[in-house]
Amino acid sequence: MRIYNMKIGVFISGTLLWCTSYSILFAQGISASATPHQLIAGDMDIVERDHSISANGRNLNYKSTAGFMNMTNEDGVPKAKFYFTAYTLNNVASARNRPITFVFNGGPGSASVWLHMGGLGPRMIMMTEEGEATKPPYEVINNPDTWLDKTDLVFIDPIETGYSRPAEGEDKKQFLGYVEDIASVGDFIRAYVSEYQRWNSPKFLSGESYGTTRAAGLSGYLQDRYGMYLNGIIMISAVTNFATILFEKGHDLPYIMYLPTYAAIAEYHKVLPNEVTDLEAFIAEVSDYARGEYATLLMKGDRLTAEDKDKLADKLHEYTGLSKQYLAHTHYRVNISRFVKELLRDRKQTVGRLDGRILGVDYDHAGEGYDFDPSYSKAIYGPYAMAINDYIRGELGFETNNAYEVLTGRVRPWNYNNVQNSHLNNSETLRGAIHKNPYLKVLFINGYYDLATPFFATEYTVDHMFLDPSLRDNIEMAYYRSGHMVYIHRPSLEKMTTDVRSFFDRVLE
Structure with a gap:
């Protein structure tokens, strides 16, 4: 185990609003004074450990990195502590050919625990075959359906979720809103890619629920602010048009x-x-x-x-x-x-x-x-809360005195000032990102029994993006006999994993 406390020498010139970023932000009704300041990376307090797991017929030796990336402004003033957990495959000849996927859940106010411990990470909470809780105390098991065989994974907890917090003395409101959230998470991704030298790796996003709203926004923010063009986005239980x-x-x-x-x-x-x-x-x-x-x-x-x-x-x-x-x-x-x-x-x-x-x-x-809601309080909240708290401290070896905020009201009120007197609809941001980057592919994963983000609303939204006919095949749909957390239903998890692995193969071929 190695514990790091290191300075990251990263400097990004310019301000948040420039060139094409102006057109995007102003089109959403955002004034220049309302846009958040850019964040850059400062100290990192992390723990690294080596692990091994069998998945998809392969033995995967990998490294976990768990801890804080402490973000500052350009003057070095501490602004926020971003908690993240990353999994990177060992013995890779070149990171240039190894995809990396940034993962987050939604809420707003949800940590990445659901995707982390439910279907994507190398370890997962054990549920029944149908997706209900077992008798407590619960058990964390190996996940043969982890995406790690196809991509490195970085699970991000946005500010006020998980262990992530504003820096001491900082007003949390600067992070709690549609625009503020996309900027801070986007700045974290840029800082991570720079620190770990992954600029030339194929890059993906995967979000669930409001995390898909964030992913659509990030497709524009990362591309137009930093020139970071993505290869693919996996949208799980999506909503990008709240009017639906x-x-x-x-x-x-x-x-x-x-x-x-x-x-x-x-x-x-x-x-x-x-x-x-x-x-x-x-x-x-x-x-x-x-x-x-x-x-x-x-x-x-x-x-x-x-x-x-x-x-x-x-x-x-x-x-x-x-x-x-x-x-x-x-x-x-x-x-x-x-x-x-x-x-x-x-x-x-x-x-x-x-x-x-x-x-x-x-x-x-x-x-x-x-x-x-029995599908939350009865089925998933207890098992997932136990899993993430025990796993981070035990297997990953990272400890902090903060409570891990699984799904919190600390983010309320959430700022939608960019769409006053209107419903948020950032599918246009995603359309613009695809038109500017015609190699960007998107996979939508839909549960038939999801009442939070119904599949028909996703179909409607995509049908009204008005992509150029030559780009309509950039978007794919997949359907499962499960709910919002598609992966809690074991047969759906297995099908989703097969679909996602095929998606990675097609995008990277």
Whole structure:
């Protein structure tokens, strides 16, 4: 074990806003005074250890690097302590040919624990085959599906998540917002690539949930601010257009986007009036209805005829199992908080938001919404919190007195000043990055039972990016019979790993 405390001689000239960065930031409604100052690398307090694991038929000897990169401004004033965990394969002839992938989760307010200990890292938390918790205390096991056989991995905890914190005396608000977060995480990536001499390695990002929002933003920030062109992005349970998922009166789009997911979950729990023999064909049918007749009828509002209402009630009952009376009472618009309570009300059970396969039981069966999300509180929170705390201190050998913030409210309020009076939609940033770098490929990973970021909303968003026809094949879609954390379902993890390994091969061929 080696403990480092070292100075990094890195100097970047210029300021955050320059040249094409101006056009991107101003297009999002950001004023020059609102943009964060550039961060550069200062001291690093890290622990390195050697490990070995078998994955994909190979014995992988690798090094873990766990600890803080302490970021300063250009005047050397401490600004933030970024915690990261990196895994790099040993005995590599040249890092020039070895890909590196920067990984983060979302929230905002989530550490990278889920992807780290759930499916990508060399060690993982043991769950049941279906993705529920085992009896505590839990067990950390080798992960044969780690991505380490294809790429080095750097798991990043944004400021106020995990162990990452602002420097003493620094206002945390400078890191807590769409623009601020992309700048600080992007500056960390630039500093890491420089310190570890990975500028000439193939570079990838992988984000989950709001982490995909961050990844889309970083595709523009890294490219336009630093000239760091990416090879690929893996978007797990994506959202880059928040208009597709935010339920508001008078805003019909989310009701359309969620219908295929409602149908998939209803089919999973066998509450539909008709038997479904082919899930994918059924989902395609519901998706066609959602983008067609359902969207058209919702547009009518109070102009719906009695015949229209009968059509809506019949189809929505067929696709969701909800009663026709209940559907009528909702104006044929069911939001998430109602769906998770109503679907199995007769059974006195609720369904999960992160994963509609997982069930819970409330105190009050007559309530409007559930008491807690069973797919978070019951299934994953305890095991993953144990895993990361025990693993970092034990196997990785890094210790700090801070609490590891798994999913925290410390980041609230999150600053969306760049899109005041509008929904954030940074799919345009991703489109611009692909148009400027036509070699950038993106893989979207979607869970059928995900109520947080529904797959149909991702399809809609991609369909409305209006990529040039010559670049549409740069985007790929993959689907799984799982939820938001696709990888907690063992068969889905195995399929996802196969899909991701193939993606790396295609991008790097």
